[in-house]
Amino acid sequence: MDERDSDLYLTDKSINGDEAAFEALILKYQDKVFNICRYMLGNRDAEDAAQDTFIKAYRNLGSFTPSPGFSAWIARIAVNTCIDYRRRPFHLSLSAATPEGEEYTREHASKTPGPESSLESKRAGLAVSEAIGKLPEKLRAVVVLNEIEGFSYEEVSAALDIPVGTVKSRLSRAREELRKLLALAREQI
Amino acid sequence: MDCKRAKALIDEVSGHPVEEAGALEEHLGSCEGCARESKELHEMRAALKSALRYEAPAGFSSRVMEKVRLEKKPFREPGLFRWLWSMPAHLKVAEAAAAVLVVAIGVYSAGFLTDSLQDSANEQAEAGYIEIASLEEIETVPPGSLGDVYLSVKENGNEQ
Numbered sequence: 001m002d003e004r005d006s007d008l009y010l011t012d013k014s015i016n017g018d019e020a021a022f023e024a025l026i027l028k029y030q031d032k033v034f035n036i037c038r039y040m041l042g043n044r045d046a047e048d049a050a051q052d053t054f055i056k057a058y059r060n061l062g063s064f065t066p067s068p069g070f071s072a073w074i075a076r077i078a079v080n081t082c083i084d085y086r087r088r089p090f091h092l093s094l095s096a097a098t099p100e101g102e103e104y105t106r107e108h109a110s111k112t113p114g115p116e117s118s119l120e121s122k123r124a125g126l127a128v129s130e131a132i133g134k135l136p137e138k139l140r141a142v143v144v145l146n147e148i149e150g151f152s153y154e155e156v157s158a159a160l161d162i163p164v165g166t167v168k169s170r171l172s173r174a175r176e177e178l179r180k181l182l183a184l185a186r187e188q189i
Numbered sequence: 190m191d192c193k194r195a196k197a198l199i200d201e202v203s204g205h206p207v208e209e210a211g212a213l214e215e216h217l218g219s220c221e222g223c224a225r226e227s228k229e230l231h232e233m234r235a236a237l238k239s240a241l242r243y244e245a246p247a248g249f250s251s252r253v254m255e256k257v258r259l260e261k262k263p264f265r266e267p268g269l270f271r272w273l274w275s276m277p278a279h280l281k282v283a284e285a286a287a288a289v290l291v292v293a294i295g296v297y298s299a300g301f302l303t304d305s306l307q308d309s310a311n312e313q314a315e316a317g318y319i320e321i322a323s324l325e326e327i328e329t330v331p332p333g334s335l336g337d338v339y340l341s342v343k344e345n346g347n348e349q
Contacts, residue, residue, distance in 0.1 A: 017262055023254050030245035030253075038243040047246060054253045058260055125239040132240060147237040168200065175233050182236065 007070035040082035139174035
């Protein structure tokens with residue numbers, strides 16, 4: 001059974017009331033969804049937005065279509081949820097801040113480095129992540145999906161509802177911005 | 190290879206097509222601009238690989254499931270579209286073609302039906318005209334009938 005079939009199987013079982021099947025879907029995609037929310041919103045609302053993403057996904061399971069795949073489908077819900085969170089008043093975010101947060105958030109560089117370089121690489125990774133966080137929202141979404149989550153141009157296009165050409169042009173603009181931001185960060189050190 | 194093609198190849202995430210790899214290398218060796226762009230892109234990709242990937246906090250899935258249990262059961266949309274989506278492309282085309290054929294046959298045979306209706310309607314109409322025409326030719330009051338007697342009595346009365 002390939003990835004697509006297994007997602008379809010799990011969504012079908014979830015619709016038929018199998019809670020374990022939906023929990024399996026959550027476990028499979030929670031890191032992806034949380035990572036997207038964390039980059040789009042920062043630490044404060046990331047968990048709430050990620051939870052909302054799965055609740056919305058559950059409510060809309062009936063309209064899930066196998067094309068372009070569960071990954072792009074749930075990423076789309078996540079990005080839209082984050083945009084809604086960004087628009088809501090600041091005081092709501094404050095009151096909704098969860099007590100757990102940074103201390104529970106396990107983070108690691110996407111490429112596991114050897115032990116001798118781990119501190120160095122973590123520092124570099126942190127600088128890159130901070131730079132991504134400073135990108136405008138539209139560019140950030142493209143970078144997170146394509147460069148960090150490994151989505152193809154087509155999947156990014158489906159997740160963000162923009163043409164593939166726009167994905168490419170935003171990516172190259174994002175890289176240009178990142179280059180400047182990283183150069184700036186290096187100067188400050 | 191020109192700069193436009195070289196830039197497009199540099200931009201491909203999935204690596205360069207093998208047959209063009211040599212030509213690209215050659216171009217990068219001679220074109221300073223493209224060589225710099227390629228180097229910068231590789232550096233950027235390497236930097237992005239080191240970006241943090243945040244993982245969901247511990248207990249995340251159970252917290253979501255608590256909320257899911259409060260939800261109504263999800264609703265499945267009528268199966269047709271879902272079923273259509275899940276079909277391979279060639280089957281979708283075949284399905285559409287079959288649907289068009291069925292409709293076409295329907296329209297064509299419906300044409301026959303209405304044509305024959307039209308014919309019988311025409312015949313009936315013609316028969317009607319004949320009836321009307323012959324009625325006009327018949328005298329309203331045939332001679333020697335009760336009506337004729339009545340009329341002649343009435344006319345005589347009027348004369349007097």
